[in-house]
Amino acid sequence: MLGLVHVYTGNGKGKTTSALGLALRASGHEMRTLFVQFLKGRESGEVKALKGNKFIDIETFGTGEFFTESKRDLFLEYCR
Incomplete structure (x- = not known):
């Protein structure tokens, strides 16, 4: 099966919910998913809930600030 990449960005709500729904639906069909979050300060409840799912791998990256x-300059330096 062909792998796909979904990227959710922008202001407002719904990005995490959309990504979680897609990951959970895929895991229900025993498809592996990599769930990645950038620039989140601490481990979220969503990440804690997904940790027990054997079909979803989780990676989080960030500085603790949005x-x-x-x-801008601080985050450009962080990315280097």
């Missing part, structure tokens, strides 16, 4: 335009 990206804003005023912190």
